[in-house]
Amino acid sequence: MYVTTSLGQKLKLFSVILIPILITQISMYLMNIFDTMMSGQASAVDLAGVAIGSSLWVPIFTGINGILLAITPIISQLLGAKSNEKITEMVQQAIYLCFLLAIFVFIIGALLLNPVIEFMHLENSVTHTAKFYLIALGTGIIPLFIFNTLRCFIDALGQTSISMFIILLSLPLNLFFNYVFIFGKFGVPAYGGIGAGIATSITYWLVCIIACIVVHKLSPFRKFNVLIHWIKPSLQIWWEQLKIGVPIGSAMFFETSIFSAVTLFMSAYSTYTIAAHQAAMNFASLLYMIPLSVGMALTIAIGFEVGAKRFRDARVYGYIGISGGIFIATFAGLVIYFSRDIVAGLYNSNPEVIALTKQFLIYAIFFQFADAFGAPLQGALRGYKDVHVTLIMALVSYWIIGLPVGWVLANFTSLEPFGYWVGIITGLSCGAIALLARLLYLQHKFSKKDAYVKG
Template identity: 25%
Template sequence: MTCIDKIDPAAPRAAVAVTSNHLAAELSETLKLAVPLALTQLGQIAMMSTDLAFIGRLGSEAVAAAALAHTVFFVSFTFGMGLVSAVAPLAAQAFGARDPHVMRRALRVGLWVALFMALPLMFLPFHGESVLLALGQAPAAAHLAQQYLFGLVWGILPALWFIALRGFMSAVNRPEPVLWITLAAIPANALLVYLLLYGKWGMPEFGLFGAGLATTTVNLGMFLAGVWFAARRRPFRKYHVFSRIWRIDRPLMGKLVAIGAPISLSFLLEYGMFGAAGLLMGLISTPALAAHQIALQIAAILFMVPFGVGMAATVRVGHAVGRRDPDGLRRAGYVAVLISGTFMSVMTLAVILARFEIATIFLGEASDTAAQLTAMLLLIGATFFIADGVQTTTAGALRGMNDTQVPLLFATISYWLVGFASAYALAFWTRLGAPGVWIGLSLGTAVYATLLILRFRLLARRLGK
């Protein structure tokens, strides 16, 4: 009897069944993590939209000031958010390795890094008016923006602490408390903004400063609620996450900074490219800038779901790294990318079909120049939306392997050498104008997504060997 004769004919079918079961299990586990995280991100967008809706009643100048204030604020906050985001992969790898001691240390160093970074990060918002005036903004709008920033700036530290807690809770496969806290924060934020912005129910009328102060208060409340869950509720309390909180773990803190700093810079490169694209639109025309802002808002809403899936991918890949499971690592990464790609494909089709209605909702008349241009940009965004979802999810998977430095290089090349350069060239060296800017954004994002997928394949194959 030959070796071939000895092979069980049912073995290939059994192997396929095992693989299918593993994929189904991975899909289920990823969705359990991703859905609460994605809904949490959408909740954050809902709070921002509520703020703008209330501020809008003060007039267009107040809305413009709020937009400028958010631009300044998020430059600082994004850098801190990238650093603290490194808590998730460190804690997830420790969870996979069944090392609760390192899990506790990961959260602890995240909280300390947030504290050390908070004061430097507050410098820019405290001087927002000077920065905006230096960039050529109108003095009245810059002054109003500064009032809003004076209220917002104090919320940086509790917001960063909440992100650290979110990373820890996700690492132990329990992101639901973060979602519950966010859902409770939406009406609380709306009520506080209403009271402090307009001075209702006997409260002082603080204007834009009151709106910022309300957001800061809600951020503090969310952090305190997160502390309660982490310290008192199962399964978190068994990790004793606040035990010896005063101890500064310098080696692990250095590792967190080494992982998190490239994430921060990548976020800033991406954020900077879209900000620069807005400046290009402003040079083209006012309708072009309005259309760009609306299309970008739609993109931001859609982006929240794959961003949540990317956070889930960080955790799932981190678990596989911790338990030394290269097959599980590959499954976690590819399943997450499949989820994001499928979701964004469906939503992109919906946006294409409803692009004129979306423009009308924001701008009124569908025949308006800005509305027509908005519909065109949303059509061009068909490739951009999908690539954007794939890149953020793949980047999340790479973070689960602590791979953040090479993606930073990819972001520099893709967003600026390809994306912004193409946007500028197509907008001003051809007759494309505003559509050329979005074609450039789409090219840069597609290149970034492709490079990240190739990087993930390379590392997954290398770890498998």
């Protein structure tokens, strides 16, 4: 990160930060797609087991990862304030917190995994695959959390291309281990869908090791010595991170879990409808990586400027994010509209499923339009460390507005399954409007503070 004095410089720096984050997010999402697709090549049972396991894991992982994301605005603001001596302490304490969060996930999993899977009344073979896929995946939780913390540290310094390199390196590794453990190669037994969990866990360990080597050996990370001269754990610093991270993680959990809830409600409809819903949602989620990446880049850029008390520059980055949201919405909408025939055909060959998928994809245009505004705005607010109001907005927009509206439309109008999508679109739109209002309020508040300081 460095100081910029013109709009052109800001756009250039923002692009340098954003593009590697975007590639990283898409690559990480592709890892999940590879697990699902390659398991499907083994058998339908393996595909179903991995799909169920993923639907249970993703909301939990997203929520925990949100807590870890708190380190990004903390470090960005310290960097902007030139308080480099505090950065090492914050990163080390965040790594300690990783172990605490991993233990929490292990305990929750031990208590709830069997009851939750049994509640679904799945076939025994699907239950077995889903359960042991999650157990295999669980062996990589600690390195995954540590890697995400180190990634936040790397990104907060503006070195997002390093994170991109690590993830791009992990993709072929994940494909190779999937090939070995799912299909049984090189003398290894064929574990099917469970093998996808084993492969992903091994990949998590490797990317964690690579990230540790990077921050220990390469400049500018090595000057912080985050992996040597360890200090004692500090409950006070943990609490500081949790005060920011828990609202971020909870907001992200509310957002991802609502899609799991909608999928559950979709079970009332035909198999073709469920398949079409999943296909359209899967493609929309891929496009969501674009606004999500813009939001993450905004957190870094705005956090850096707020830490240096350059509030006018922070406001300019906010406008860049809003403008980016408009561009993204237009771009993604055109992609969905003109490629919906091709996309629907990629997921299934059944004519009825293809027709339903194309209908869902039309709703996805409006769905991603709301997301393209909301995700950058959330990232901008995180840069100001404004997370508590965002949490309330997420709860209200997704669960108090979105899901009830969707349920009413699905059950009492001719929209039927499409009603749930209209409900989510309604909730996302309300949330985006509220987030915009909150950002404009904060910008005005800090502008007055800036004027007072200069006056």
